Amino acid sequence: MRIAYLECFSGISGDMFLGALVDAGISPKLLQDAVAALNIGARLEISRVVRSGVTASKADVWVQGEKDLPREEYWRGRSEPYHSHEHRHSESGHAQPGSGEALGHQPHSHAHPASERSHADHHGRGLAEIRGIITRAAILEPAKQKAISIFEALGRAEAKIHNLPIEKVHFHEVGAVDAMVDIVCAAVGAEALCADEIVCSPLNVGGGAVVCAHGTFPVPAPATLELLANAPVYSSGLQAELVTPTGAAIVKTLVSRFGAFPGMKVDKSGYGAGSRDFEAYPNVLRLSIGEANAEWSRGPEPASVNRSNETITVLEATLDDLNPQVFGYVMDRLLEEKALDVFATPVQMKKNRPGTLLTVLCRPENAEKVTELLFAETTTLGVRRREEARQTLARRWESVQTRWGDVRVKIASLNGAVTNYAPEYEDCRRIAAEQHIPLKRVLHEATRVYLSNGKGQ
Numbered sequence: 001m002r003i004a005y006l007e008c009f010s011g012i013s014g015d016m017f018l019g020a021l022v023d024a025g026i027s028p029k030l031l032q033d034a035v036a037a038l039n040i041g042a043r044l045e046i047s048r049v050v051r052s053g054v055t056a057s058k059a060d061v062w063v064q065g066e067k068d069l070p071r072e073e074y075w076r077g078r079s080e081p082y083h084s085h086e087h088r089h090s091e092s093g094h095a096q097p098g099s100g101e102a103l104g105h106q107p108h109s110h111a112h113p114a115s116e117r118s119h120a121d122h123h124g125r126g127l128a129e130i131r132g133i134i135t136r137a138a139i140l141e142p143a144k145q146k147a148i149s150i151f152e153a154l155g156r157a158e159a160k161i162h163n164l165p166i167e168k169v170h171f172h173e174v175g176a177v178d179a180m181v182d183i184v185c186a187a188v189g190a191e192a193l194c195a196d197e198i199v200c201s202p203l204n205v206g207g208g209a210v211v212c213a214h215g216t217f218p219v220p221a222p223a224t225l226e227l228l229a230n231a232p233v234y235s236s237g238l239q240a241e242l243v244t245p246t247g248a249a250i251v252k253t254l255v256s257r258f259g260a261f262p263g264m265k266v267d268k269s270g271y272g273a274g275s276r277d278f279e280a281y282p283n284v285l286r287l288s289i290g291e292a293n294a295e296w297s298r299g300p301e302p303a304s305v306n307r308s309n310e311t312i313t314v315l316e317a318t319l320d321d322l323n324p325q326v327f328g329y330v331m332d333r334l335l336e337e338k339a340l341d342v343f344a345t346p347v348q349m350k351k352n353r354p355g356t357l358l359t360v361l362c363r364p365e366n367a368e369k370v371t372e373l374l375f376a377e378t379t380t381l382g383v384r385r386r387e388e389a390r391q392t393l394a395r396r397w398e399s400v401q402t403r404w405g406d407v408r409v410k411i412a413s414l415n416g417a418v419t420n421y422a423p424e425y426e427d428c429r430r431i432a433a434e435q436h437i438p439l440k441r442v443l444h445e446a447t448r449v450y451l452s453n454g455k456g457q
Contacts, residue, residue, distance in 0.1 A: 004195040007286040008203040011242025014182025020061035020287035021189035023270025034188040037137040052282040056271035073190040146187035157226040194397035197256040206242035236386040266290040308393040309378035317380035320355035340368045351375045400449040407446040
């Protein structure tokens with residue numbers, strides 16, 4: 001099992017996550033192409049910086065030819081505390097007491113002339129508009145869904161705080177161009193990691209206060225705290241906002257569980273830098289990637305080499321009166337809420353009514369949230385729950401070069417021997433659509449190239 005581990009000892013923001021992805025080996029061009037695909041007048045710049053002696057990658061967004069400034073630099077040039085109609089997103093510097101942000105309503109500006117900014121950027125975008133921009137972008141479908149899910153997590157937090165329907169929320173902060181870059185690139189980069197799961201350390205939220213359009217709030221800001229519900233958090237005492245709303249939404253959406261550094265063989269690691277350089281405190285996010293249950297130096301038991309043993313929760317509900325259109329939506333929502341797998345089985349129910357057995361696999365720590373979603377989104381009156389043991393083979397990804405472009409191949413192995421391999425469907429589907437050729441031809445060609453390289457043995 002391939003694991004990506006986030007160490008949030010200095011919190012997390014959107015651009016810190018992008019920097020960590022690049023530093024750990026994700027191609028900067030992949031993220032820059034994703035920005036171009038959004039067609040929103042932005043570009044992404046990657047540089048190398050030092051934070052308290054630690055070399056890291058720094059991600060900066062340029063909008064309409066100007067670099068998006070950290071908040072503290074912008075506010076130094078302002079003569080008033082804040083203006084309720086100017087909004088700015090750059091968050092990686094983390095807020096100093098009295099200069100911070102709150103989701104959707106913090107003071108910020110790109111420091112561009114008003115004539116160069118669109119009405120939507122100035123006053124915020126609704127969720128429907130954001131979904132449309134992402135949906136139209138030429139990026140992989142799983143990355144689109146991840147990005148939309150991150151925005152929806154932000155929207156739900158904002159809607160709850162302000163007692164609004166989610167579609168009525170306008171994303172002043174996160175709807176800005178730079179935030180769209182952060183979130184979409186985070187989704188594209190996470191997909192490119194090809195990790196079976198992303199695990200996260202407890203999060204250092206910092207301290208102090210943030211100034212918002214609605215007043216001054218203690219760190220973490222209200223939306224951040226809502227997004228971090230059920231996540232392990234603490235404060236090191238540093239008086240700064242270390243976890244931003246976008247960073248919290250990325251964690252909520254992409255992370256499958258929290259814990260200490262997992263047992264794994266580390267293949268790569270990287271550091272993503274925040275804008276500020278704290279004295280004697282590295283303002284970086286560390287990302288480590290590797291294989292779980294790899295062969296340890298003192299040697300594991302033979303049966304456990306390249307095989308993972310875990311306990312999962314199985315949830316089941318039988319449905320005979322649910323609209324089929326809703327059923328598809330429910331399955332998507334379950335996967336967004338960290339379900340490991342969702343499937344449906346036709347069954348014959350009482351009074352000879354045809355029905356469906358909905359089965360959901362998830363980790364025990366996510367079972368309660370998944371159960372609540374089943375009750376909220378389906379017509380079931382009861383959910384069955386049981387714990388089962390599960391064994392999974394070690395998995396990794398390799399990229400093969402076909403005549404139409406790169407295709408990832410997912411490879412499973414046991415005790416060092418390859419047992420299964422399959423081209424990534426989304427890669428093949430994208431190529432088939434772009435080249436106007438049959439999907440089965442792309443699948444066959446990717447498999448042929450993989451085997452011709454001496455693989456699969």
